[in-house]
Amino acid sequence: MDIEELSDLIKQHGKAIYGFCYKLAGNKADTDDLYQETFLKAMEVRHKMDANQNPKGFLISIAIQLRKNKRRKFAWRQRIAPVAELNEAVDKACRPCGEATPEDAVLSHELRGILQAAADRLGDKLKIPLYMHYTAEMSVDEIASALNIPPGTVKSRLYQARKAMKKTLEVESP
Amino acid sequence: MNDSQEWDKLLKQALAAAEEPEEQLNSSIINRYKERNRMKRVTRKRFSIGVLVAVLTLVMSITAVAATQLFSSKQVAEHLGDQVLAKAFESKGAIEINQTVASGDFNFTLHGIVSGAGLSGLNSSAQDINPDRTYAVVSIAKQNGSPMPDTQDPEYGKEPFFVSPFIKGQKPWQVNIMTMNGGYSEMVLDGIMYRLIECDGIEMFADRGVYLAVSSGSSFYSSEAFAYNESTGEVSARTDYKGTSILFDLPLDKAKADPAKAEAYLQELLKEPSEGEAADQAVSDEETAMMKRSEELKKLIPDGKVIPESVKEVTYDDKGNINYDYDGFSIMIAPDQLFAEGQTGLSEFMQVSEDDFTAKALQFSRDDKGVITGRVIVLK
Numbered sequence: 001m002d003i004e005e006l007s008d009l010i011k012q013h014g015k016a017i018y019g020f021c022y023k024l025a026g027n028k029a030d031t032d033d034l035y036q037e038t039f040l041k042a043m044e045v046r047h048k049m050d051a052n053q054n055p056k057g058f059l060i061s062i063a064i065q066l067r068k069n070k071r072r073k074f075a076w077r078q079r080i081a082p083v084a085e086l087n088e089a090v091d092k093a094c095r096p097c098g099e100a101t102p103e104d105a106v107l108s109h110e111l112r113g114i115l116q117a118a119a120d121r122l123g124d125k126l127k128i129p130l131y132m133h134y135t136a137e138m139s140v141d142e143i144a145s146a147l148n149i150p151p152g153t154v155k156s157r158l159y160q161a162r163k164a165m166k167k168t169l170e171v172e173s174p
Numbered sequence: 175m176n177d178s179q180e181w182d183k184l185l186k187q188a189l190a191a192a193e194e195p196e197e198q199l200n201s202s203i204i205n206r207y208k209e210r211n212r213m214k215r216v217t218r219k220r221f222s223i224g225v226l227v228a229v230l231t232l233v234m235s236i237t238a239v240a241a242t243q244l245f246s247s248k249q250v251a252e253h254l255g256d257q258v259l260a261k262a263f264e265s266k267g268a269i270e271i272n273q274t275v276a277s278g279d280f281n282f283t284l285h286g287i288v289s290g291a292g293l294s295g296l297n298s299s300a301q302d303i304n305p306d307r308t309y310a311v312v313s314i315a316k317q318n319g320s321p322m323p324d325t326q327d328p329e330y331g332k333e334p335f336f337v338s339p340f341i342k343g344q345k346p347w348q349v350n351i352m353t354m355n356g357g358y359s360e361m362v363l364d365g366i367m368y369r370l371i372e373c374d375g376i377e378m379f380a381d382r383g384v385y386l387a388v389s390s391g392s393s394f395y396s397s398e399a400f401a402y403n404e405s406t407g408e409v410s411a412r413t414d415y416k417g418t419s420i421l422f423d424l425p426l427d428k429a430k431a432d433p434a435k436a437e438a439y440l441q442e443l444l445k446e447p448s449e450g451e452a453a454d455q456a457v458s459d460e461e462t463a464m465m466k467r468s469e470e471l472k473k474l475i476p477d478g479k480v481i482p483e484s485v486k487e488v489t490y491d492d493k494g495n496i497n498y499d500y501d502g503f504s505i506m507i508a509p510d511q512l513f514a515e516g517q518t519g520l521s522e523f524m525q526v527s528e529d530d531f532t533a534k535a536l537q538f539s540r541d542d543k544g545v546i547t548g549r550v551i552v553l554k
Binding site for chain 2: 010015022032112
């Protein structure tokens, strides 16, 4: 029964948790470790998990806690975005939707890298809800319950995160 | 689409995860979980408020394994679920010793030793303090062939053992496994007890001479079991000690000695709190943090959930000490350390086992007839 429970958890939430762990850890080896430990720890303390209420949030909160504990072991990437690419990216990011060219339908590799780098530079307070929302696809309420903070605070942090990222791009453009 | 929606769309695309777990990784989680279940492993960070002991212990037992000979260090690490360490015990840097000494009713065998960084797949907080670690395996067997008590057996742990490296020239009560950020894992395999110890790396002391000490009667260093010669720095086993007291000489490679690192390590380890304000502050901070934590945990007791099976009257040994054992909580303590004369109700003392997600406390109560009862409370 326990094994089934674990298989189901992996099946349902594995991809989201892995993506989130990758954002935290920054490389495959550390992501694999963090992902693995997250599920094993979850099974250890599963008496605290109510399967009907936000199991993804429960797993994410475990991953956050584990990563805090092992932080020194995770290589924290500081990606540097070249200035030339930034200009182009800001142009694209600021272009009104109606003017989008067909090439813009798929986010360019450069812009993706720049946005990822800007997210990486945020402090944990803003970065973690941001990843929970955009990477693990959690709702504001789910993030609030996983982080044990009011939904209003989650909204405010997401807003601040977006604002900070936008500012980073704008400041770096000439 | 407004600016905010545009940003939302951009972020969704940019931060969406492209990475996915490999099927093999998912299978490995399930296998590791199965393995953990089979081993019934327990790891805990533990401290006793009042006794101030912090040790990482891990106990398990596996029976029904027909073995005609002792397991190797590598096999012991494998049984403990540490494949990385098992490989390390096979590596060139590992030293196979397999030396047996008979003492009292037991045969003690030092199987092997290995040192280095990143040798264990099981993370412990001690690795963060000092990544360079030493691991050694010792087995304890009864000479008459009868089995050592299984870890599930109530008799398990009644005969405590202390296994620790000592360094020649260093007072063993100051430099031992407890002070060297150490801990151990233990299991009983086919009636033979195996202990895997780990502590800060000892190869840096290779040129000084390093012993591996084993004594019975206590889980801590006992000056009744070992003698220290101040003038020569030699440690010796006391022949008049009633229990077991033996020393293995560790055949470390002297080329691996690092006198400068060793000296710096010892200076840090031996730094007396009274010698400097900073050290004073560090100790004081640690104690303050522990006291603060104990107060926080005490506040959780009223809302805690008592584990019904844990509620039981303590037993007494022939010295009048009380004994209590339940699910890894094992304590032997004089009753006057728990209660003042005539005191009834709950004891101030509690022993806490805590990791990041759960905390349990052992607490005692005494009724007006003097009956002492222990209970384990789940705090979080």
